[in-house]
Amino acid sequence: MHILITGGTGLIGTAVCRALHTRGHQLTVLTRQERAPETGVTFVTALQDCAGGVDAVINLAGAGLADKRWTASYKREIVSSRIDLTRDLVEWMAAQPAPPGRLISASAIGYYGASEEAVFTEESAAGEGFSATLCQQWEQAASKASSAGVQVVTLRLGVVLAKEGGALGKMTQSFQVGVESWLGSGTQWLSWIHLDDAVRAIEHALGEASPALVYNATAPEPARHRELAHEVGCQSGSWIKLAVPAFAARLLAGQMAEELLLSGQRVLPQALLAEGFEFHYPTLSAALGHLQAR
Numbered sequence: 255m256h257i258l259i260t261g262g263t264g265l266i267g268t269a270v271c272r273a274l275h276t277r278g279h280q281l282t283v284l285t286r287q288e289r290a291p292e293t294g295v296t297f298v299t300a301l302q303d304c305a306g307g308v309d310a311v312i313n314l315a316g317a318g319l320a321d322k323r324w325t326a327s328y329k330r331e332i333v334s335s336r337i338d339l340t341r342d343l344v345e346w347m348a349a350q351p352a353p354p355g356r357l358i359s360a361s362a363i364g365y366y367g368a369s370e371e372a373v374f375t376e377e378s379a380a381g382e383g384f385s386a387t388l389c390q391q392w393e394q395a396a397s398k399a400s401s402a403g404v405q406v407v408t409l410r411l412g413v414v415l416a417k418e419g420g421a422l423g424k425m426t427q428s429f430q431v432g433v434e435s436w437l438g439s440g441t442q443w444l445s446w447i448h449l450d451d452a453v454r455a456i457e458h459a460l461g462e463a464s465p466a467l468v469y470n471a472t473a474p475e476p477a478r479h480r481e482l483a484h485e486v487g488c489q490s491g492s493w494i495k496l497a498v499p500a501f502a503a504r505l506l507a508g509q510m511a512e513e514l515l516l517s518g519q520r521v522l523p524q525a526l527l528a529e530g531f532e533f534h535y536p537t538l539s540a541a542l543g544h545l546q547a548r
Contacts, residue, residue, distance in 0.1 A: 256280045257460075258304055258354070260339065261314030263289075265419040266360075266411075269453045270312060271295055277457075282308070284315070301346040310460060311347065311404075313359040313396065315339050319385065320421065324510045333388060340395040348402035356405045358459045359396035363412050363445050363472060365389035368517035370441060375524040376410075376468040385513050407459045412472035412521060416449040417545045437511075438500035440480030443518035445472040448535035448544070455523075458531055466525040474527060476520045477538045485538050 257274060261267040262283030271281055275294040282296045282304050289297040298304055317335040322328050340359065347353045366374040367381015380390050393408050400406050415422045447455070455471045477485075503511040523531070535541035 255309035256282070256306055257310045257312060258282045258284065258308045259312045259314065260284045260343065261316065261360070262295075262312075264314060265416055266414060266449065266452055266456075267312075267314045269416075269449055270314070270456055273453050273457060301342065307352055308347075308350070308354045310356045310358070311343065311354050312456060312460070313340060313343060313357060316360070319362070319364070320510060320514050322510075323506075323508050324384065329384065333391075336388065336392045337395050340392060341398075344395065344399045344402075347399055347404055353399075353402045353404050356407065356460065356465075357396060357399045358407045358409060358456060359393070361389045361393050361396075361408050361410045363410050363470065363519055363521045364513070365393070365410055366519045366521065368442075368513065369519055370443065370517075372520065374470075374519055374521045376466065376470055377524075381519075383513050384509065405465070406467070407465045408468045409456065409459060410468060410470050410472075410521070411452065412445040412447045412470070412476075414449050414452050415446050415541055415545060420449070422545065437479060437498050437503050438516045440478060440483065442479050442516060443476050443520040444479050444482055445470075445476040445519060445521035446482075446538070446541070447471055447473050448533075448541040451533050451535055454534070455526060455531065458526065458529070462529065466529070469525045470521050470523045471526075472521045472523050473533055473538075473541070474523055474536050475538065476522070479518070482538060485542050 257279050259267055259271060259281060262271050263285050274281060281294060282298060284301060285297050285299060288299055291297065315335060317332050319332065364385030365380055366378055367383055367386045380386055397406050413421045452471055455469060459465050459469055500516050503515055535544060
């Protein structure tokens with residue numbers, strides 16, 4: 255297929271491009287900066303530069319939620335990089351002589367809001383907060399592509415664990431000097447997924463004849479932050495255990511800390527499991543063992 259990818263130079267997008275290229279697909283990546291073509295991949299800086307008919311679109315673009323403090327200006331950048339781009343993408347698809355058959359559009363498990371007690375599946379209602387509202391608006395913008403006959407599949411991504419880049423390195427910096435640490439109480443839920451399984455979930459959504467409308471891209475065994483710290487500590491040989499007070503995280507990161515670091519949600523991949531998807535790394539120990547060994 256000819257597949258258009260937004261966010262194709264990010265952590266997940268790069269891995270997706272690599273996987274899809276090995277399967278023989280022709281890829282066009284929409285990016286903000288000009289780049290020379292690579293084997294099997296063409297880079298464009300504007301949608302109108304995408305040449306030829308497109309069979310499917312994978313929409314992964316968006317400024318990092320945890321990259322900066324949520325100032326008013328950065329919130330606007332977060333919203334624009336997702337919702338405005340998705341609206342432009344949908345308009346472009348609708349204007350094509352033959353619109354793409356499928357749009358796989360990223361969202362996040364922040365859609366459900368935060369809870370220490372609830373268990374969320376794809377059928378759960380939306381929550382409250384900046385992240386939840388952002389995800390709702392993002393999904394609504396993507397859903398409008400269905401009016402052009404495009405099949406829309408939403409992928410609510412959990413925290414992606416990878417060897418390089420992503421959340422894991424930021425969450426485990428102290429472990430490099432022998433300190434096993436966690437934020438706040440450590441009881442907040444972490445619904446995570448190994449990068450390889452995230453890529454495979456996208457491939458699943460792309461290849462299914464009758465995909466679900468929504469997939470939770472999370473491992474089947476969520477963990478609490480304290481469990482992550484313990485597992486990493488066991489594998490890295492940490493010798494000091496230390497909780498970072500919640501007030502310190504709030505002081506440094508403000509609202510972002512409150513919504514992303516000090517709270518969480520227990521999210522299950524019900525749709526993927528129902529369709530027979532097999533996770534290569536279903537447990538935290540398996541995922542971290544693989545990442546530590548690479």
